[in-house]
Amino acid sequence: MKSSIFKIILIIFIFSLELGSFRQENELNQIIKRIKEKYAPDTRIAVFNISYKITGNKLILIGETDNLKAKQELISQIKLKTKRESIIDSISILPDSSLINYSSGIAIHDVNNLHSGPSEKAELVTQALMGTVVRLLKKKLNYYYVQMPDGYLGWINSNNILICDKYKFSKWNTTPKLIITSLNSVIRTKPSEHSDSVCTAIMGCILQKSDSIYNDWIKVELPDGRIGFLHDSTVMNLNEWKTSRMLTANNIEKTAKLFLGVPYLWGGTSIKGFDCSGFVKTVYFLNGKDIPRDSDQQARLGKKIKCGKNFKNLKKGDLLFFKKNNGEKIGHVAIYIGNWIFIHCDKYVRFGSFDPKSEYFDKNLAKRFLFAKRLF
Structure with missing residues (x-):
């Protein structure tokens, strides 16, 4: 009888220990989750990869973050909520030492x-x-x-x-710079179209400027120190380029049309290949406005527009957002250019339309349309 009672007490004791351990681990997970949501809600732009190990009475925090304040608050919250004083901090702060x-x-x-x-x-x-x-x-x-x-x-x-x-x-930082303004350029070894190529450069590339000018050719230095020559019709002083940018509806349309036919490339943000949001980001950048990388991030910007009947409230340059084929989350973005027509990158940069009578009509996207945003 005594043996049975002892076994029952032992089982209850072990169970209470395991329950306590489970509750503490659950609380630790919740604390880590809260701090991550506060300091790194979007892991595409912030680092917070932290977990823990419990060895005896020791709690070991492991992982990395790029935010010292996040690490400090995490440790403080764990001490406060769990009453633990023995915490081994093995969290790395980026950049790496x-x-x-x-x-x-x-x-x-x-x-x-x-x-x-x-x-x-x-x-x-x-x-x-x-x-x-x-x-x-x-x-x-x-x-x-x-x-x-x-x-x-x-x-x-x-x-x-x-x-x-x-x-x-x-x-x-202190050297004057040039920006490539032509779609494609070749940096030459000498100031001549007939000289050898140093490398290629595309619209938006930035180079160091030399004071040397040879007729219509400008001497340039690449970031890695290579020297070459570019025709002056393909470049512009970077500071002058920045001040000359005008974010207007017509400029957005004009820039977007430059890229018609550029192929789709997942992750692409250049004329060698775009994805849908990379295309939109590039068009806006070339008109002087930096916007986030991905479509769901871009959707947080600007003012939401009530499209109205036949999209009458939309203006050229507004961004159009569409849900994914298999859900309600944002999965595609396009630029509206008027008369029910938009331009986007899907297979390649091309026109699309909400009008069933248009040659550009995209039935699938018309069904997936969510909302429009105005950024200027």
Whole structure:
């Protein structure tokens, strides 16, 4: 009898321990979730990969974040809610300490791919044009985890960026620059169409300007130090270009039409290939407005417009958002250009229409239309 009672008490004791452990782990998970939602609700633009291990009485926090305040608040909340004082902090803060003297990189080639992981086989998530400055966060194998100027995160091959110390970065920042304004250009070894090619450059690429001018040719320096020549009709002083941008409906339409026929590329943001949001982002950038990378991020901008009967309330340049084929979430974006017609990248950059009588009518997209936003 006594033996049976002892076994029952032991089972109850063990169960209470396991229940207590379960409750504490659940509370820890909730704390981590709350802090992540506060500081890194969108993991495409913020890093917060934190978990924990419990070994005896020790709680070990592991992972990484790019926000010191988030880490500090997490530890403070865990101590407060769990009454734990023995916490081992193994959370890394990005940028990694090994990069303390090399915080920036500059994209070298005309188009440089960023992937979801440190491999060319990983998903293409976005692209950086020549001259784009990225923030270095960490390195793995031959890849750097970087953050784009718009906050977007991805892995880029080290062969595609110039790693900058403070001196190199200062030199780049203070040197006058040019921006490519033609769709496609070839940087030549000499000021002549007949000379050899140094490399190609596309609209939006940024180069360092030299004071040397040879007839109609300008001497330029690439981010990695290579020297070449460009015809002056293909470039513009970067500062002058920025001040000349006018975000108007006609300019948006004109720029969008430049890219008709450019093929679809998942993750693409260049004339070598766009996805739908990369196309919209590029069109707006070339007219002086930086907007986020993805369609759902773009949908948070601007003023929501009541389209009205026959879309009469829409204006040229408004953004149109469409749901995915298999759900209610945003999965596509287009630019409205008037008369029920829009321009978007789906298979390639092309026209679409809400009008069943139009040659551009897209029945599928018409059914998936969600709402419109006005950004200017």
